[in-house]
Amino acid sequence: MLIQNPKQFLNVVLKEIQLQFSTELEYRLQIISWVISDMVFPVILTVIWSSAASSAGAKFTTSDIVSYFLMIAIVLKLTEDVSHKYVGNKIIFGEFSNYLSKPFNYLAEVLGISISMKILRTIIALPMIILVFTMFNQYISYEINNTSIILFILALILAFSINFLLGNIFALLSFFVKQIQGLRAFYDNIVTFLSGQVMPIFAIPTGAVFIIILLPFRYTLSFPVEILIGNLSDIDIRNGFIISIIWLLLLIVIYKFMYRQAIKSYEAEGI
């Protein structure tokens, strides 16, 4: 089991959410700025891809693009995770020892931080999201029905879980490699590109799509959005969920293996 004591784990997560709320609210202007900047980039991408859609021979319409990137902005808020930076820094600066002496799994703390950030930032972003959706209203088209909403929520939960595990696995690399900044920047670029944050999967050349479908990154962001905009057939959705679950299980195994190895080699020196 990844979590030994679920009740205790949940309690720690809830406490951490409360704690993180008060910490985050200390710097309100920063959160507002982040929310604005988080919405600016999808709008930029929407304009660029809409220009591309209006050119001859494009495989997608302006409506596809607008619907995709505006939903990406929301899903990104709900699935983003800071573990690879937060835990990675704790390990590099020798602060991970604190976790080892605590009577609960450190993942509870990280999960609490992640969830509180999501709730708070989504709430603050709401007026901005409504404004942007109103601006682009004529181009927005989603497939909203009971089935698609349930599938969207399930895909969203899987997306966050995969992202959370990927981030924590990457963070564990800091036990073995102390010079992690460059690798972290590289990892961020890989995730940004392969998750569909800057490029929708339906715009990617056919040859590359097959690889992207098999990798886990699509299922951290693009897959839930694709369900909602109605671009996927039933078989595509089924395959998507199967691949997501396989990745989730595989990542749990990889995480547990890496964590065991990491703790064996851990020297709490700090650098």
Place this chain on the structure above:
Amino acid sequence: MKQKGYNPFMKIRYYLNVWIKIVQASLSRAVAYRLEVIARTFRGVFLVAVQIIFLNAIAGSSKSFAGWTIDQLYLITGIFNLITYTAWATFSINLWRLEEKLMKGEFDFILLKPMSSIFGASFTEFFIDDFMSVISGIILIGYYIAMHWSEIPVYGYFATLFMIIIGILLWYSWDLIISSFDFFILKNGFRSIKEQFNSTARFPTGIWSSNLQVFFYVIFPAAFMGTVPAQFLIGNISYMFLVYGFVLAIIFLFIARSIWNLCIRNYTSVG
């Protein structure tokens, strides 16, 4: 330092010598952090691959986007990468860390040094590992030159180089303006908004509406960090833009310096 301040050339020589020493120290550190340098170099190559896929996707089968051919789009992206990573390696990270220095009370050490506070805050470290990502810009610009060398006027190279320097100066001015606000409000998050606006520079300015074009040529001159330098190499821009860019850079540097000097009065050593 005051006694040297009377001769501007001596002052420039002094700061140049200090900066060379900083770069030398960074180079020796790079030997110790080899993995960082290797990771950033790979990242640079990866970025080129991603950007080529991205640009081909937005150009579609027509191989053009907003009136720019695919090779010209490579050129804009290459120039943007060159300016971005040069800026990050030389001053952007230093100014990014100003907030942390102010919070920890470390800014006092900079004020104690025999140099201006602006220089101390902006150029105290040179990040050779980030500089390695410049390779992504060099590859894309090199590709354009190799494919179109016979069409490029000789003075185009000098004009482009000049405009790249102008682009870096404008980038610096905005970085300095944004950083100045740290003296008033810590953790304001303004940098993240600026970063998003910066990212518009990697696309042709012509895709924006006329009002936004004015914004990107005058108020936040992102056009000078990609489109305008590229146009000089392509040869489809008036040389008046050299004068305009130069004047704009001087004005922005003056504004940035004034804002910094105004804001630094607000500084109280706390930590």
